[in-house]
Every structure is written in structure tokens, then in C-alpha cells.
Amino acid sequence: xxxxxxxxxxxxxxxxxxxxxxxxxxxxxxxxxxxxxxxxxxxxxxxxxxxxxxxxxxxxxxxxxxxxxxxxxxxxxxxxxxxxxxxxxxxxxxxxxxxxxxxxxxxxxxxxxxxxxxxxxxxxxxxxxxxxxxxxxxxxxxxxxxxxxxxxx
Amino acid sequence: xxxxxxxxxxxxxxxxxxxxxxxxxxxxxxxxxxxxxxxxxxxxxxxxxxxxxxxxxxxxxxxxxxxxxxxxxxxxxxxxxxxxxxxxxxxxxxxxxxxxxxxxxxxxxxxxxxxxxxxxxxxxxxxxxxxxxxxxxxxxxxxxxxxxxxxxx
DNA sequence: AATGAAATCATGAAGGC
DNA sequence: GCCTTCATGATTTCATT
Numbered sequence: 008x009x010x011x012x013x014x015x016x017x018x019x020x021x022x023x024x025x026x027x028x029x030x031x032x033x034x035x036x037x038x039x040x041x042x043x044x045x046x047x048x049x050x051x052x053x054x055x056x057x058x059x060x061x062x063x064x065x066x067x068x069x070x071x072x073x074x075x076x077x078x079x080x081x082x083x084x085x086x087x088x089x090x091x092x093x094x095x096x097x098x099x100x101x102x103x104x105x106x107x108x109x110x111x112x113x114x115x116x117x118x119x120x121x122x123x124x125x126x127x128x129x130x131x132x133x134x135x136x137x138x139x140x141x142x143x144x145x146x147x148x149x150x151x152x153x154x155x156x157x158x159x160x
Numbered sequence: 161x162x163x164x165x166x167x168x169x170x171x172x173x174x175x176x177x178x179x180x181x182x183x184x185x186x187x188x189x190x191x192x193x194x195x196x197x198x199x200x201x202x203x204x205x206x207x208x209x210x211x212x213x214x215x216x217x218x219x220x221x222x223x224x225x226x227x228x229x230x231x232x233x234x235x236x237x238x239x240x241x242x243x244x245x246x247x248x249x250x251x252x253x254x255x256x257x258x259x260x261x262x263x264x265x266x267x268x269x270x271x272x273x274x275x276x277x278x279x280x281x282x283x284x285x286x287x288x289x290x291x292x293x294x295x296x297x298x299x300x301x302x303x304x305x306x307x308x309x310x311x312x313x
Numbered sequence: 314a315a316t317g318a319a320a321t322c323a324t325g326a327a328g329g330c
Numbered sequence: 331g332c333c334t335t336c337a338t339g340a341t342t343t344c345a346t347t
Contacts, residue, residue: 057175058176071254098304101224104296140228146262153214156220180323190332
């Protein structure tokens with residue numbers, strides 16, 4: 008992981024369709040070398056996959072909410088994970104520190120559908136309460152920053 | 161937006177490197193037709209971009225937190241947006257309903273760096289308080305679901 | 314680890330159904 | 331709107347430094 012690898016990652020985050028010739032030029036390498044470095048980044052798992060960013064509203068997922076779940080048992084185990092993963096509207100699920108136990112990110116078509124999903128979430132074993140944060144507007148959602156140093160490493 | 165378009169989106173979310181011939185086969189179309197449909201999906205903005213999914217830990221962003229911001233003024237305007245966007249560790253920023261005003265998603269290398277970012281966030285004009293939720297473990301983060309119907313549309 | 318060249322394969326455009 | 335064809339250009343491998 009040197010500066011060139013980071014520059015390649017940033018360039019691919021911005022546009023993963025560009026040719027290796029263009030990528031190489033952007034970081035000062037030949038197409039072949041750029042290709043080889045990217046191959047290794049994939050192999051190591053630094054690049055998890057190449058994917059597309061879909062506009063949620065265009066596919067009927069214009070409503071976004073974050074929900075904190077209270078639980079009366081430890082929910083950090085596979086059964087809980089699987090129960091949440093089975094709900095397609097849940098995009099992310101995290102175990103958190105603090106008064107709640109889990110935080111999930113939910114996208115639905117309408118507030119009514121959000122309510123329907125909350126009902127399913129409430130029925131997951133161990134859940135004793137929910138606190139819902141509805142998003143009114145998204146300022147931005149962007150790829151994680153790979154270039155700026157977080158000084159203390 | 162028919163079922164074939166949704167299937168194309170799902171296939172591209174899973175792997176945007178596959179050839180149009182493979183994509184077409186997956187949805188029952190020729191390579192040329194698949195290509196044409198994907199071109200239109202891009203043109204319409206349904207596909208916002210083709211990108212890579214980077215492992216946060218591999219680039220020194222292994223610490224994840226969600227932070228709710230209290231404010232004493234309306235923060236839904238461009239200056240606030242720009243002030244937050246200028247902090248590279250902030251990956252998402254949303255205006256929310258409820259007692260807080262904003263929700264941001266932050267990734268840093270260490271808890272110490274998280275503290276440093278929180279300090280910067282606190283210095284954004286209008287911010288009067290923060291409540292931080294530290295993620296202990298991520299169950300999953302996945303592309304938004306484009307296939308399962310959200311029945312009421 | 315990077316380069317340049319060569320073979321394979323995918324892309325993107327055009328014409329016909 | 332989909333299919334087939336074709337020229338162009340990108341990917342990927344390999345020999346070389």
C-alpha cells in the first residue's frame with residue numbers, strides 16, 4: 008500500500024470503467040503496471056468488488072431511515088445477523104456501543120413501507136424496542152476517503 | 161424500469177466487471193441489447209456510477225461511528241454541507257427528523273482520530289452538541305435491494 | 314516491480330427484423 | 331425494442347530489463 012496504490016483506488020472509486028491506459032496515466036504508470044497493481048489489490052481483498060451505485064429513488068427506495076434496536080439478550084450472533092439479513096430493505100446492520108444494541112439502515116419506497124419493515128424488525132428475537140431516525144434529506148454519500156492520511160499510523 | 165432492468169442492476173451490483181455477453185445471458189438478452197439497456201440506465205441516472213468497494217480496514221479506516229449533531233440554527237443549507245464535506249473522514253451526512261438535526265457517518269484509523277474528527281465537527285457553525293455511536297462490529301453492508309418489490313407502489 | 318508488444322476478447326455502433 | 335455483425339479498442343499474458 009503506497010501512494011500509487013491509494014491513487015489507483017481513488018481513481019477507481021471515481022470511475023471504475025476507465026481503461027488501464029487512462030488509469031496508468033493518472034498515476035504515472037504504464038497500462039500494464041497499473042493493471043498488475045489493481046490485480047493485486049483485488050487479490051489481497053483491498054478492493055472487495057467492482058459495483059454500481061444505484062439511485063435509490065429510481066428503484067423505489069426513496070425513504071431512508073436509521074433505526075436503533077434495544078435488546079434484552081446478546082444480539083451479536085449469527086442468528087440475529089441472519090434474521091436481519093433476511094429483510095431486504097435493511098442495507099446495513101451494525102453492533103454498537105451505548106444504550107442501544109444494534110443500528111440498522113433501512114430504505115423503503117414509502118413511510119408506510121418503513122412502518123411495515125419496522126414491524127418485521129420488532130419481531131426479530133431479542134428486540135425489545137426501536138428508535139427510528141427518519142432522513143429528510145441526504146447531503147452526501149460518498150466513497151470512503153483513501154488518500155488523506157489519518158496522521159497517527 | 162421493468163423486471164429485466166432490475167435484474168441487470170442486481171447483476172451489475174454483484175459484479176460490474178462482467179462482460180455484456182454474460183450479463184445478457186443472465187437476463188435472457190443478447191449482449192447488444194443488454195448493453196443498450198445499461199447505457200440507458202446510465203443516461204437516466206438510475207446508475208449513478210461504476211465504482212469499487214474498498215475494505216476500510218485495509219486503508220486505515222477501521223473505526224466506524226455514527227454521530228448525531230444538535231444545532232441551534234437551521235443546518236440544511238449549503239454552508240453546513242460544505243463544512244461537513246470538507247472533513248474527509250465523513251462519509252455520509254443526512255438531515256434528520258427528531259431531536260437531533262444531522263446524522264453523519266465517520267470512518268477513522270483509530271479512536272484517537274475519531275476524537276480529532278469530532279472536535280472538527282463540533283467547530284462547524286451552528287453545532288451545539290454531539291452524540292456519538294461507536295460501531296463495535298459490522299454485520300453487513302450491502303448494495304441497496306433493487307429486486308424485491310416494496311408492495312405498495 | 315515496470316515495460317512494451319502481441320493475442321484474445323469485449324465494447325460500441327450500424328443495419329435489419 | 332431486440333438481434334447480429336463488424337471495426338475499434340481494451341484487457342491480459344508474456345518476454346525483457
